Amino acid sequence: xxxxxxxxxxxxxxxxxxxxxxxxxxxxxxxxxxxxxxxxxxxxxxxxxxxxxxxxxxxxxxxxxxxxxxxxxxxxxxxxxxxxxxxxxxxxxxxxxxxxxxxxxxxxxxxxxxxxxxxxxxxxxxxxxxxxxxxxxxxxxxxxxxxxxxxxxxxxxxxxxxxxxxxxxxxxxxxxxxxxxxxxxxxxxxxxxxxxxxxxxxxxxxxxxxxxxxxxxxxxxxxxxxxxxxxxxxxxxxxxxxxxxxxxxxxxxxxxxxxxxxxxxxxxxxxxxxxxxxxxxxxxxxxxxxxxxxxxxxxxxxxxxxxxxxxxxxxxxxxxxxxxxxxxxxxxxxxxxxxxxxxxxxxxxxxxxxxxxxxxxxxxxxxxxxxxxxxxxxxxxxxxxxxxxxxxxxxxxxxxxxxxx
Numbered sequence: 001x002x003x004x005x006x007x008x009x010x011x012x013x014x015x016x017x018x019x020x021x022x023x024x025x026x027x028x029x030x031x032x033x034x035x036x037x038x039x040x041x042x043x044x045x046x047x048x049x050x051x052x053x054x055x056x057x058x059x060x061x062x063x064x065x066x067x068x069x070x071x072x073x074x075x076x077x078x079x080x081x082x083x084x085x086x087x088x089x090x091x092x093x094x095x096x097x098x099x100x101x102x103x104x105x106x107x108x109x110x111x112x113x114x115x116x117x118x119x120x121x122x123x124x125x126x127x128x129x130x131x132x133x134x135x136x137x138x139x140x141x142x143x144x145x146x147x148x149x150x151x152x153x154x155x156x157x158x159x160x161x162x163x164x165x166x167x168x169x170x171x172x173x174x175x176x177x178x179x180x181x182x183x184x185x186x187x188x189x190x191x192x193x194x195x196x197x198x199x200x201x202x203x204x205x206x207x208x209x210x211x212x213x214x215x216x217x218x219x220x221x222x223x224x225x226x227x228x229x230x231x232x233x234x235x236x237x238x239x240x241x242x243x244x245x246x247x248x249x250x251x252x253x254x255x256x257x258x259x260x261x262x263x264x265x266x267x268x269x270x271x272x273x274x275x276x277x278x279x280x281x282x283x284x285x286x287x288x289x290x291x292x293x294x295x296x297x298x299x300x301x302x303x304x305x306x307x308x309x310x311x312x313x314x315x316x317x318x319x320x321x322x323x324x325x326x327x328x329x330x331x332x333x334x335x336x337x338x339x340x341x342x343x344x345x346x347x348x349x350x351x352x353x354x355x356x357x358x359x360x361x362x363x364x365x366x367x368x369x370x371x372x373x374x375x376x377x378x379x380x381x382x383x384x385x386x387x388x389x390x391x392x393x394x395x396x397x398x399x400x401x402x403x404x405x
Contacts, residue, residue: 003124007133009182010121013175014137015144017081017113020088020171022148023155024164031161035097047232047360048101051353056108058349061115065342068116072186073123073338076116077179083110085172092165108349114141115345119338122329123186131271131326135264138322142257212276212331215389217344219382220324221351223287226294226378227317228355230371233363237371242303252310259314267319268326276327280390286319287383291376298372321348 024031029046036042068076087107094100114137121133152164230237238249271279290313297309325344332340362374 006124006183007121007136009178010117011136011140013178014114014117014140015147017084017144017172017175018141019144019148019151020168020175021084022145023152023168024091024161025145025152026149027152027156027161027164030156032097032100035095035100041097045097045101047356049104051356052101052105053108053111054349054353056105056110057112058108058346058353060109061112061342061345061349062339063342064112065115065119065338065340065345068119068338068342069336073116073120074179074183074185076338077113077120077183078176080111080113080116081172081176081179083107084113085169085176087111088165088169088172092162092169112342112345115342116338118325118329119341120183120186122337122341127330128272130329131268131323132265134325134329135268135318135322139261139264142261146254146257210331211392212389213328213340215385215392216324216328216331217347219283219385219389220321220328220344221347222378222382222385223290223320223324224348224351225355225358226290226375226382228352229359229362229375229378231352231356232360233368233371237368238306240368241301242306244303248303248307252307255307255311256314256317259311259316260318261314263315263318264322268322271319271323276330277390279323279327280386283320283323284383284386284390286316287379287386289316290320291379291383294372294379295376298370298376 028049029042032045032049033042036045064076064079084107087103087110091100091103091107094103118134118137121137122130125133155164155167234253235246235249238244238252239246242248271282274282293309293313293316297306297313300306300309325341328340328344329337358374359371363371366374
């Protein structure tokens with residue numbers, strides 16, 4: 001199987017597995033409401049059911065990534081898919097709120113599929129195509145999320161919630177079998193003493209001691225935090241401010257993902273062959289655009305302007321995570337891709353949790369109508385951090401290492 005087909009297979013497996021997980025995503029509050037004996041328990045559970053997996057991934061992604069660097073990323077992909085299949089099957093039969101919350105945490109801790117899939121892709125893809133690879137795989141995640149939510153809604157309209165999780169377990173098992181049977185084993189580059197001897201001195205330095213990696217991860221975290229601030233109050237905001245139907249809420253939410261899907265590969269191609277300093281300069285413009293778009297979204301009282309801003313926001317987001325992740329990957333060197341991508345995944349989950357918490361607290365303290373001004377402020381902080389990172393960026397990166405196609 002050629003490398004191109006292996007990359008396409010990674011895309012399909014990630015689409016199906018992430019879609020399987022999102023089948024239940026929007027509907028957990030509905031299910032938990034029927035199981036909760038009090039409003040306080042329901043309120044706590046409806047937040048913890050989403051935060052739990054994020055916390056599990058945040059705490060374990062770096063550990064799994066380092067194991068992948070040592071034993072191979074295919075093994076870590078299979079481990080993650082096995083964890084997803086088992087926990088989804090257990091969730092199908094779980095009828096206790098606390099058991100569900102425990103299983104959701106274990107699901108994040110035992111799974112964490114995205115980071116090893118990215119690391120496996122890096123191990124077979126040309127360094128010059130890393131940004132394109134990360135964009136491609138994140139498009140897969142977004143398409144899977146949209147499709148999974150739709151399929152889950154169809155299942156729930158015609159059957160019990162049990163069948164959503166049971167179907168997801170079957171799909172994850174199929175993905176596990178596909179990885180095992182169709183993807184070749186890639187020997188880790190640091191496997192064996194001989195490879196370790198040849199590791200460049202710069203690659204022996206701790207990742208967390210690299211100012212470049214730390215600054216890139218910080219920027220990545222701030223941008224993801226800004227994105228997640230509106231996650232919890234989004235539907236209530238749209239319904240209260242614009243007085244529209246639920247389908248408009250779904251449309252606005254979907255347009256953000258659609259903007260990401262249509263733009264991510266184009267942004268990766270745009271930044272192809274550029275030095276880190278130049279990439280960060282372009283990122284400054286993108287983040288400045290995010291500031292403007294989110295402030296306009298918060299200021300407008302026209303649903304048409306709001307939906308347009310959400311689509312443009314999604315288009316701009318398509319330039320952030322994939323390209324920044326490619327820069328982080330390049331800065332770490334080929335011997336520690338699992339470690340650094342696991343660390344990036346942990347950073348993303350921490351930022352997501354912090355964003356959700358910040359958005360909830362801010363909407364209660366300062367009013368829901370001001371939530372998008374907070375998002376603009378967070379992006380402004382990200383802009384300042386990116387300006388400083390650009391000032392310190394290397395200008396001597398080799399063209400063959402530049403992310404892109």
